[in-house]
Amino acid sequence: MKKLINRVEAVVDEATEGLGLAHPDLVRVHLEPRYVARADAPVQGKVALISGGGSGHEPLHGGYVGRGMLDAACPGEVFTSPVPDQMVEAAKAVHGGAGVLFIVKNYTGDVMNFELAAELLQAEGIEVRSVLVADDVAVEDSLYTAGRRGVGGTVFVEKIAGAAAEAGASLDEVERIARRVSENVRSMGMALTSCTVPAKGSPTFELGEDEMEIGIGIHGEPGRERMKLRPADEITAMLAGPVIDDLGLQAGEQVIAMVNGMGGTPLMELYIVYRQLAQILKQRGIAIVRNLVGNYITSLEMQGCSISLLRADDELLRLWDAPVHTPALRWGV
Amino acid sequence: MKKLINRVEAVVDEATEGLGLAHPDLVRVHLEPRYVARADAPVQGKVALISGGGSGHEPLHGGYVGRGMLDAACPGEVFTSPVPDQMVEAAKAVHGGAGVLFIVKNYTGDVMNFELAAELLQAEGIEVRSVLVADDVAVEDSLYTAGRRGVGGTVFVEKIAGAAAEAGASLDEVERIARRVSENVRSMGMALTSCTVPAKGSPTFELGEDEMEIGIGIHGEPGRERMKLRPADEITAMLAGPVIDDLGLQAGEQVIAMVNGMGGTPLMELYIVYRQLAQILKQRGIAIVRNLVGNYITSLEMQGCSISLLRADDELLRLWDAPVHTPALRWGV
Amino acid sequence: MGGAGEVAGRGVDAGRVRAFIRRFAQLVAEHKDELTALDAAIGDADHGTNLDRGLQAALERLPGEGASPADLLKAVAMALIAKVGGASGPLYGTAFLRAATAAGGKAVLEPTDVAALFRAALAGIQERGKAAVGEKTMIDALAPAVEALEAALGRGADLAEALAEAARAAREGSDRTIPLVATKGRASYLGERSRGHRDPGSLSAALMMQAAAETLAGGKAP
Amino acid sequence: MGGAGEVAGRGVDAGRVRAFIRRFAQLVAEHKDELTALDAAIGDADHGTNLDRGLQAALERLPGEGASPADLLKAVAMALIAKVGGASGPLYGTAFLRAATAAGGKAVLEPTDVAALFRAALAGIQERGKAAVGEKTMIDALAPAVEALEAALGRGADLAEALAEAARAAREGSDRTIPLVATKGRASYLGERSRGHRDPGSLSAALMMQAAAETLAGGKAP
């Protein structure tokens, strides 16, 4: 295993410390239990947005803490959901009296740990709501699964709900908007290579030199189908098709598009994918009105990409465009 | 070779097209010859900043075209310096009557191709100056080499000279500032893995599972020394030490620090490196007043990192903080 | 039976509960890589690491002399909830919490108490995870184990024998997860591709029952 | 001598220059992977790809019937400058440009013209690249080749023989780069580690001299 780390057990703590040292103007880091909070939290009268999940998806979630996005992030061990303690202490540290919204990626572990945290906080009189993100169209028969996974859509939910909260919206309102984003975003991903969880020390799966995995999540787990490597344009079509269809996007509609790298993909390749995505959407008469191309929700050093589309309307676009200032996402300020 | 590409020969063109499609508000792409220009170029009366080099270092340089940074970038083939045609046509397209400054990374090929372009442009009556970036302290005996390589320092030169040009400084003045940055920035890098040039199809070098290369450049070339893998803190010290010493940094001085990923390094690991870099500088009484942590000048999918430090003063800091709006770097706007 | 049966006659006191917890932690530590490798095949390669981290934390926090069975079980629950994360943290945490509640204030547990305790643990996991038998989870090991335990006691077996049967049933239940397609947890995303692999949680659950069989009735299980 | 010498007696016309360019392009295409592999060892793995791209472009742009030797050489220069990039683009580009200038308006080049042409090419590379013999570059192949060519003609050898000696000298010069430490170009960053590898540019230069020997004096070189 080749990684720029010290001790396997210290990886998440040290990376979180590094984030805090690099952005003291934006975030404050707490280690026991581990959470990243807005430097100026609690913001009185503002709904507090808290997310979290396993580590290894950086910049998600710690990189999205700051003005106009999250109030706190709770990084679990690598690919392991955080424990309730983290959310409980984070919520106590950042809530501003207007309630807390948990943004939870739909994984059994995340759901249960956030649920426990919510129960504990409610018992202490802090109002907590939860919004699930479950945007991965690679999970087809959600009846026969733990439901769709939460993947790239999370970035959209955090940005847009974050803007609403920053603007002073009520808990009801922020929850409504977060749900609307969650319902209107879909994603699908693929991998050229696997990745290595530090504590395990070897790749989660092995792929032949001419193989790829289609329909992966973000935990280095094998995808739904393994197939022979294809040109980027074909791969793009394989990812974009199910996303467009599942959203039921029609000609004349507008989307915000994200071409996301899994952590080890050169930016050059992501732009090659974006090029084809733009062509596919253009052919269907769908307009990309905003976009992100880069590493936004990753799987350690995995090579591969995911495509996310959010059906956009005036309200969501206005909130998307609102200023944001976090370690990983910044505009308008 | 596993890459999200279509045809090997089309890689750079398609990635450049993708960049143009993703950021039509910021850049315009021209393919024959290939260059990326500011969408609003030429800006009359403004010194035009042009850089370029081999591709495979994204976001450098195309990602730095836009307000407050470059007027044009000329992407060569992967790891191959661009040809004079590209710089000549780019310069004609973006120069605003106040002269052109070439920012050239110090490689024999880049230097000669930019030189040829400058000769051709001068012959057409366009004033051209060149500033070399040669910040790689891994190149020790510059007497016995082609001189130090231009690496991470390029990002600083482009940002700061770009801010000066944007503010309306004269060619003399922009050149002076670019030189000052170039003289006050140093870098050093290392690799955990090699990378694969698409046209070659196999890794440039092979590294054992327990080995790393110290003192690499950004072209997947072998470094100065191969050694056994070490913990991140030790690697950080190995890179930071020579950079600090070569700059002659003293207690009480201020720096802008960059921890740069080589393209395939998880952000988590870069923050672990930043954490240790911050500690080392703190121990020496040197203050990090600004920083960048992420993929800014890469080597395709290589895993590894580089550290760059720029000795900062009020003038450079003011220009660093000036608004910038490019595909890859954005603040203040 | 025999010697083991006699020792078991003493009843399950805090010492035995402590031995059970220690043995469970030890077995998980020994099988850590195996559990993680199973999770790599159909999950995210962390089950062994997760559970081991939690149980080691539990050992550190175990209350000392004078703690009741419930105190010990509750300490484990809290450590698992605070340290494991993932799916197995809340699931095993809830299991131990319910077991603690079932143990109530008793200093010594009778065989039927032990059965009630495992039944409560199973119910807790089912409530939290909403999975049924056949979904390729730890339930597939635990549910048959609890049934075997109750059935054996019901037909008059002593605790050692009953727990031994429960451990066997858990192991067989785990074996039966191999051909199943997962419909809960992370492995469910693999659909058909989850077939042919043992569910990691079912193995850790079988290890828990093995630990119970080796400790709760006294000496080594037969 | 012999047959080759007789054919050579005709003088170097545009047809032979065209054959030289074609053969150089062909040799580079055949050795493309080898050149790139050499560059991978001590450079950045693009020398073969670079030069091949440029020479293929040159073939496409080669002017037709009626073009003089200078026209042909200049077309190659322009294609190399416009298509190769890297260090070798401007270097070979300059070499061909200087050769074209040396060829002047002549329709047929005498042996001494050919020597002057290669001397001019070498001087162009040295001016552009500021490297001397012994720095582990293409100069290490070209300089001895030009000297061998001049010496052979000086002592009365015919062009075929002189070019054959030049080609041999180029190849030997390339061989001598193997133990050298590079002090110019990308390989210089490797310092001591550049020892033990052939310089890729010296091989492409040797291929150029081989192409010259096989074509400029007429039929195949002896």
Ligand SMILES: Nc1ncnc2c1ncn2[C@@H]1O[C@H](COP(=O)(O)OP(=O)(O)O)[C@@H](O)[C@H]1O
């Ligand atoms: N809904 C559920 N009900 C019961 N057990 C479950 C459920 N979901 C997952 N599990 C169990 O949890 C195990 C995985 O635990 P672990 O790897 O620690 O968590 P994660 O899946 O979050 O990485 C699975 O092997 C399975 O036995």
Ligand SMILES: Nc1ncnc2c1ncn2[C@@H]1O[C@H](COP(=O)(O)OP(=O)(O)O)[C@@H](O)[C@H]1O
């Ligand atoms: N200053 C120089 N003078 C002469 N030849 C040089 C010089 N620098 C490099 N070369 C030659 O160029 C070759 C490398 O060419 P190429 O790989 O195409 O360019 P780059 O080094 O830019 O990738 C080297 O093998 C060497 O022979």
Ligand SMILES: [Mg+2]
């Ligand atoms: Mg997990």
Ligand SMILES: [Mg+2]
């Ligand atoms: Mg090159």
Ligand SMILES: [Mg+2]
């Ligand atoms: Mg797991």
Ligand SMILES: [Mg+2]
């Ligand atoms: Mg090269």
